[in-house]
Amino acid sequence: MSERVVPPAARRRRRPTKQGVVLSEELIVETALRLIEEHGADALSVRRLGRALGADPSSLYRYFRHTDDLMLAIADELIGRTMRTWRPTGDWVADLRDLGLRMHAGALAHPRAAVLSSYRVTGRAYEIQAVETILGVLRGAGFPDAEAVRVYHAFVDQALAFGALDGASAAMPRPAQEAEDDVWRATYARLPADTHPHIAATARHLVADMRRTSYPAALDLLLSAARARLVAD
Structure with a gap:
């Protein structure tokens, strides 16, 4: 991914992907996590993510500026999974x-x-x-x-x-x-x-x-x- 910034208000995709799902940060992070566990660090490419989501790779820029931005979101989600279960x-x-x-x-x-x-x-x-x-x-x-x-x-x-x-x-x-x-x-x-x-x-x-x-x-x-x-x- 490159350094492109889409304003937050314009990030939500209104139309389903080819696989019939609506993109969201949560879905992209979940898919990226699955791909990393299957393929390692090389999974974090806009092309592979787009293919797994059935979406145009460029649509991912609506949610993440580049792959490092996505990696930070993944790291934060791992923390969140712990915090959500701890009392x-x-x-x-x-x-x-x-x-x-x-x-x-x-x-x-x-x-x-x-x-x-x-x-x-x-x-x-x-x-x-x-x-x-x-x-x-x-x-x-x-x-x-x-x-x-x-x-x-x-x-x-x-x-x-x-x-x-x-x-x-x-x-x-x-x-x-x-x-x-x-x-x-x-x-x-x-x-x-x-x-x-x-x-x-x-x-x-x-x-x-x-x-x-x-x-x-x-x-x-x-x-x-x-x-x-x-x-x-």
């Missing part, structure tokens, strides 16, 4: 743990899109809602403003980083995933104690643990450290 309870540790796990699950539901969007700052509605909500949870727990921002920053970056890491792993072909899992059994579990005593001593735990994500454990460590800092202050 706070008033227990700040439990609430942030639940939110973090939902963010991670959302990334695994759309692994390729999560990898592409994990480092983006959208400035859009759902991201703004998430920033406001998380800071509100932390300030409500009693964190001073500067500390609330530090914990917020660490919490969000951790969730996004694990989402991208585990998303990239989930997007690998199944044979490649299984081959990497086998390395722990075929290589690490067989290293001799006389040359690698620490690996040999923990081999059975490595084989069991390294095949799954460490995000819940990392999240618990982060929240425990944050709670300890709050109590200490």
